[in-house]
Amino acid sequence: MIPALFVFAYLALILYIGIFAWRGGPGRVGAEDYFLAGRSLGPVVFLLSLFGTNMTAFTILGSAGHAFTNGIVTFGLMASASAFVIPLTLFFVGTRLWSLGKRHGFITPVQMLRDRWDCSHIGTVIFALQAALLVPYIIIGVVGGGTALRAISGGFVPYWLGGAIVALVVMAYVFLGGMRGTAWVNAFQTVLFLSFGAAAFLIIDNAIGGFPAAMEALLADPDTAPLLTRERISPWYFFSYTFIPLSTIAFPHIAIFCFTARRLVQFRYTAILYPICIMAIWLPCVFLGVAANAMTSAPAIASKLEARQALAAAPASLPEEERAELHRRAAGDDVIPTMLEAFAPLWLAGLLGAGIMAAVMSSTDSQILALSTMFTEDVFTYYGGTARFGERVQVRMGRAFIVLLTIVAYAIALRVPQNIFDLAVQYAFSGYAATSPILVAALFWKRSTKWGALAVALWVMCAVGLNVYAPDALSWFGLLPVVPMTIMSCLLMAAVSLLTPPPPRATLARYGWQGP
Amino acid sequence: MEVRPRSMSRQHRLLWFVLTTAVYLLHQDVWFWSEARPLVLGFLPVGLAYHAGYCLLASVLLWGLTRFTWPAHLDEDARR
Numbered sequence: 141m142i143p144a145l146f147v148f149a150y151l152a153l154i155l156y157i158g159i160f161a162w163r164g165g166p167g168r169v170g171a172e173d174y175f176l177a178g179r180s181l182g183p184v185v186f187l188l189s190l191f192g193t194n195m196t197a198f199t200i201l202g203s204a205g206h207a208f209t210n211g212i213v214t215f216g217l218m219a220s221a222s223a224f225v226i227p228l229t230l231f232f233v234g235t236r237l238w239s240l241g242k243r244h245g246f247i248t249p250v251q252m253l254r255d256r257w258d259c260s261h262i263g264t265v266i267f268a269l270q271a272a273l274l275v276p277y278i279i280i281g282v283v284g285g286g287t288a289l290r291a292i293s294g295g296f297v298p299y300w301l302g303g304a305i306v307a308l309v310v311m312a313y314v315f316l317g318g319m320r321g322t323a324w325v326n327a328f329q330t331v332l333f334l335s336f337g338a339a340a341f342l343i344i345d346n347a348i349g350g351f352p353a354a355m356e357a358l359l360a361d362p363d364t365a366p367l368l369t370r371e372r373i374s375p376w377y378f379f380s381y382t383f384i385p386l387s388t389i390a391f392p393h394i395a396i397f398c399f400t401a402r403r404l405v406q407f408r409y410t411a412i413l414y415p416i417c418i419m420a421i422w423l424p425c426v427f428l429g430v431a432a433n434a435m436t437s438a439p440a441i442a443s444k445l446e447a448r449q450a451l452a453a454a455p456a457s458l459p460e461e462e463r464a465e466l467h468r469r470a471a472g473d474d475v476i477p478t479m480l481e482a483f484a485p486l487w488l489a490g491l492l493g494a495g496i497m498a499a500v501m502s503s504t505d506s507q508i509l510a511l512s513t514m515f516t517e518d519v520f521t522y523y524g525g526t527a528r529f530g531e532r533v534q535v536r537m538g539r540a541f542i543v544l545l546t547i548v549a550y551a552i553a554l555r556v557p558q559n560i561f562d563l564a565v566q567y568a569f570s571g572y573a574a575t576s577p578i579l580v581a582a583l584f585w586k587r588s589t590k591w592g593a594l595a596v597a598l599w600v601m602c603a604v605g606l607n608v609y610a611p612d613a614l615s616w617f618g619l620l621p622v623v624p625m626t627i628m629s630c631l632l633m634a635a636v637s638l639l640t641p642p643p644p645r646a647t648l649a650r651y652g653w654q655g656p
Numbered sequence: 657m658e659v660r661p662r663s664m665s666r667q668h669r670l671l672w673f674v675l676t677t678a679v680y681l682l683h684q685d686v687w688f689w690s691e692a693r694p695l696v697l698g699f700l701p702v703g704l705a706y707h708a709g710y711c712l713l714a715s716v717l718l719w720g721l722t723r724f725t726w727p728a729h730l731d732e733d734a735r736r
Binding site (some may be wrong): 144212213215216220223225227228231235236238240242243332350351352354355359365368369370371375378379382403404407408411412413414415416418419423426433487564652 | 676678679683684685686688689690691692693695698699700701702703706707710711712714715717718719721722726727728730731733734735736
């Protein structure tokens with residue numbers, strides 16, 4: 141229970157930071173103040189908050205869990221690919237979004253797309269797609285919060301209560317502080333969970349008598365030695381993961397965040413330091429997840445390993461319920477909290493537990509705020525709400541949406557016992573990666589048209605649906621579905637754009653292009 | 657530190673395109689696919705150490721891109 145008390149104290153602290161940011165901001169906030177912090181974020185808060193926004197429950201819990209089951213390949217699949225592709229997209233796409241936002245007053249990417257292609261309802265279709273893909277991601281945050289609090293408290297705080305506490309805290313500081321409160325809290329949380337990895341590594345290394353012995357033990361066992369290589373997966377499968385980070389710039393909360401920088405040069409510092417931040421958090425988590433396979437002295441980990449062996453030896457006739465139970469027992473999402481409980485002093489486990497909570501909440505808050513921003517700007521304001529009721533009502537509408545969304549996400553989280561990683565990849569990552577050609581075409585290809593964008597949006601809707609109901613339908617040649625989905629999006633954007641009339645000259649001129 | 661805008665020749669663009677593509681391809685390190693040894697620093701499997709190094713390489717490339725191909729005109733566009 142002591143670690144849980146530390147986490148509760150931490151939750152109170154970030155609530156205070158959120159409220160402090162709210163009180164420190166301008167008294168009566170307009171839409172740009174509330175949703176974009178007045179486009180005023182400085183370099184440190186911009187870097188830390190952007191990075192934290194993109195780190196999820198999966199970063200600590202899911203990555204270690206995936207590495208526990210699959211080995212070191214987790215780092216190459218998800219961390220190092222992101223360390224290159226994400227800053228590259230921030231450099232090429234993020235800077236252009238910032239410039240257009242500053243020049244035309246855009247608050248959401250859909251506003252930019254509507255203006256760029258003179259489209260109305262097609263913009264609404266893109267909004268609906270982005271919103272639908274973001275909701276599962278928010279649910280992951282609540283699921284992660286519930287899972288983490290249950291593990292940190294040794295089961296004292298049940299999953300439903302942990303999820304509720306996390307949802308309430310996030311909702312409170314997002315509701316009060318808007319983007320300013322969210323960015324400040326995220327910057328603080330990023331510092332915390334960046335130091336988490338190194339601290340956890342050193343503490344556990346000391347507790348188990350050094351990692352070299354653990355690695356040698358894994359290498360000596362034919363069942364665990366492959367975890368230190370990538371021989372169990374194909375190079376094509378590995379390659380296809382380099383498409384997943386394309387999702388980042390297409391995530392509304394990241395694209396909206398690009399509008400918040402005070403100056404363009406902030407993208408420079410962020411792009412350079414982003415890969416190092418990725419390494420600092422992912423390397424220890426993945427390594428610890430792999431090393432956990434050697435920590436059989438911890439009963440909870442030994443139980444997971446037994447369940448994994450039973451699963452491997454289970455006959456095909458094993459009833460589905462028993463198989464699911466073995467999968468649940470063998471899952472590694474809580475392997476880091478379990479290790480901390482077994483090998484770290486209680487108070488330190490609590491402090492590190494706060495780091496886990498930081499990662500859990502640092503993306504959920506931005507996603508909730510982004511969805512609220514999109515709803516108020518792309519629907520409420522666009523269809524005349526702000527003109528009719530005023531900007532104050534617009535901000536109130538945004539806050540009401542935050543409350544509603546959090547409640548809905550929590551209710552769904554109670555009914556979704558699925559592995560965090562599967563949920564994220566199946567619904568959100570692949571879909572967003574496949575929508576990235578819309579953004580790239582809008583910014584870099586003057587001949588692109590709204591019909592091309594509509595074709596991509598419809599294709600992504602169909603492909604995500606197909607992915608959910610028939611997971612193997614798009615897994616061609618051993619590649620992840622994200623590869624054919626993204627390539628098809630590019631082809632559709634190109635073909636449909638060329639077959640339809642280009643945007644008017646006046647529109648192109650606003651974006652610095654001469655006529656078609 | 658402010659980066660001054662630079663005009664880029666076609667050769668420069670090609671150079672940075674080739675460098676960026678090369679770093680992207682270096683992610684696919686098939687040469688360490690089935691090897692765990694040597695354990696770098698005594699505990700880090702070589703495949704994992706390689707990808708940690710890859711993150712540093714990515715940072716260096718991004719430094720070069722933002723230093724030599726910085727889109728300074730976007731700052732002026734934003735002020736228009």
